[in-house]
Amino acid sequence: MDLSNGDSGERCTAPQEQAWRWFEEFLCRPNGQLGRDGHVCPFVGPAIEAGTLRVAEWEVGPEPGVGDLVALVHRMVDAFRNMEWATRNRTLHAFVVVLNGLDAAALPLLDEAHSKVKPELVSQYLMLGQFHPACEERAARNPGLRVSRAPVPLFALRHMAFHDVLFLDDDMEWFSAYHARFGRRYSSVTMPDPLFADRYARACEKWLAGCGT
Structure with missing residues (x-):
């Protein structure tokens, strides 16, 4: 040390x-x-x-x-x-x-x-x-x-890091910032951790109308 x-x-x-x-x-x-x-x-x-x-x-x-x-x-x-x-x-x-x-x-x-x-x-x-x-x-x-x-x-x-969806998915403004920073990575070929993907999808549905925009 x-x-x-x-x-x-x-x-x-x-x-x-x-x-x-x-x-x-x-x-x-x-x-x-x-x-x-x-x-x-x-x-x-x-x-x-x-x-x-x-x-x-x-x-x-x-x-x-x-x-x-x-x-x-x-x-x-x-x-x-x-x-x-x-x-x-x-x-x-x-x-x-x-x-x-x-x-x-x-x-x-x-x-x-x-x-x-x-x-x-x-x-x-x-x-x-x-x-x-x-x-x-x-x-x-x-x-x-x-x-x-x-x-x-x-x-x-x-x-802010990719895994921070775990700390930012229960507030619209927090999640909007996270989505702006990392949203594109969820549509990439490499699948994220299933927990991250689930939390991201749920937050999209709750705060951003499915993240369709």
Whole structure:
């Protein structure tokens, strides 16, 4: 595990070390409860190998407001857009910010901030994930597995990816952005994952009159 800070060359702090260990010991390994083969997160391992997983630690204080966390996400977006990357493969570009100083009672604020800022980010083809010790987000194929329970609170930002239909199919505006970005791939010769195809078809029928336009 590389415990140096990719931007400054300095050693990681203890919270960053905890985040890296969680990446490598949970996200980069198979899990029998996941409901599919492969690593829990299919992108973290390749991003680490490519040197495109950037991890920083930002101070937030014990009880930030939701507006403070939304402002922090906007700051993340600005930083993300101005980063230089080791590869042009945007799928592997990811920026993680570990939130330092947050009280345990304030963890639900990450969920609130995520819900508030998600529509704006999706319209820009960006995806934000919130992860913390009390996060209730579940695996797409097994609702019994809480996949977003990280040992430290953090936000993760990346570009929208093909599999994000799993997170964007229950809202018309979110799905419209996804359809604009990836709709053509569903008519290609190569068949997508059956779960993706089913979720995409159902969302088309629900939000876009069958995606016939």
